[in-house]
Amino acid sequence: MVLNSGSSSVKYQLLEMTDHSRLASGLVERIGEEGGVADHAAALRQVSAELRGQGLGLDSPELAAVGHRVVHGGTRFTAPTLITDDVLAGIEQLVPLAPLHNPANITGIKVARELRPDLPQVAVFDTAFHATIPESAHRYAIDTAIADRFAVRRYGFHGTSHAYVSRAAAKLLGKEPAEVNQIVLHLGNGASAAAVRGGVCVDTSMGLTPLEGLVMGTRSGDLDPAVVFHLQRVGGMSTDEIDTLLNKKSGLLGLAGANDMREIGRRMADGDERAQLAFDVYVHRLRRYIGAFTAVLGRVDAIVFTAGVGENSAAVRAAALAGLEGFGVVLDPVRNAVRASAGRLISAENSRVAVAVVPTDEELEIARDTYALAQGRADARGPGAAG
Structure with a gap:
């Protein structure tokens, strides 16, 4: 269970x-x-x-x-x-x-x-898959004594999804996870990206909390930390009010008044400028992370979309990858438009980088880990396990 x-x-x-x-x-x-x-x-x-x-x-x-x-x-x-x-x-x-x-x-x-x-x-x-991120990627550039005292570092989240999807994507390509460098994009109401080198996570977009990184349904993702001080000093907002703003009233909801990408799409079709802006900001942030993680990995074999938006929004996938032919990414528009419940490739035949849609299954991943450990399989514990 x-x-x-x-x-x-x-x-x-x-x-x-x-x-x-x-x-x-x-x-x-x-x-x-x-x-x-x-x-x-x-x-x-x-x-x-x-x-x-x-x-x-x-x-x-x-x-x-x-x-x-x-x-x-x-x-x-x-x-x-x-x-x-x-x-x-x-x-x-x-x-x-x-x-x-x-x-x-x-x-x-x-x-x-x-x-x-x-x-x-x-x-x-949720954080476990990202425990392999090197210190150069997980440490923030603040006073190290303060950071260590208060456990401030990048932890990352959605790890169960990233673990399942990166392994399933490698299987879809007919390869072992150790052979594949991937950028995995978990795009739901919460959203995160992970750079996975040979089955091992080396960077991710979420940080100390799930607030950092991509634009999400109600979360802002990346912003200048001084925005918080500005809202306190100039706006007179309390810490709790700012916390609520950034976690529950920002992202797509803050930009367009709706946190569902399907609603954003319907409003865009009706000419709603706020919805169009929200979509453009969302996609721009995605492209920034795809580019950044391409640099981190050096070689990218696959870009993988998962979760509600990633699995179902052909428009988001197309916009996020448009113009990336110089990176070896060529999307097949016909394949991209097809809706299916199974994992599938949506890249063109001449694309050097595979583009895939892989439905996530966090419950199955948890069940596998649980059953393996309960059966006493030592290999399921891995380094760093307790208990």
Whole structure:
């Protein structure tokens, strides 16, 4: 079972690991809100009841392990990790780095451990795939003593997606991950880019938090840090107000009043100038990172699009890659326009760089990591794992 516990929701999937088929999936929302369930314990009991109605159940003797998505692993947790009391305490210590996410993840872990204390439970961290980034890429140019004291560095996020997609893209090309240099673009409501050299992440766009980098649905992405001081001094805004502005009222929403790329597209077709500007800013930022990560990698074998926008917006893909023929990138407009649920190449035959669309599957990645670790496979732990 894979659990993704948010502050007011629990997403779950139950997978059969012999063939990776999905036996059940669902979402419990409005936890702690009027009309919803009281708390996460009640939510998981509801999940168990729903599954039991399908002949399954959280108390099933066939359940082998529970995998939990945890947003921030810091520098301590750099691989899937069996959850113990010590590990849980370590995740709690990282709450200041992910105050909106880790507490909810922790709650889900605690409740699941209470319900099934007999099962191996595994934490899979969003930050783990990026733990291989060299110090030259993850260190910010601020006083090192202050940075180290407060754990300020680039961590990166969406790591589970980047790991799954980069491996699937290599398979699509008929190669091993170690043979392929890729730029992976995870474009959903949250968005991030990763430079992956031979299966190993060497740079990523998100930083200390998921705010840095690409333009997102409601997040600003990159901006001059002095914007914050300006808004405090001149605008009279508080730290909390600026935090809300940059995380929840910026990005596409701030530029165009909508955070859904489909709505942006509809408004562009109607001649909406704000929507067009939002699209142009979004694409410009994408192109900057494609160019930067091309320089970081030196040789790019593939550019890979994934997540909601990346998988479904032919317009974003086309605009992001337009004019990059000098980099060896040639998109096939017919292939790009085709909608399909499977991974596919959308580059032209004469393109030196493969361009691919690969649907992400973070739940399957978490399930694989969890099952492997629960089965005691030493290779699943990797360097830096705890527990």
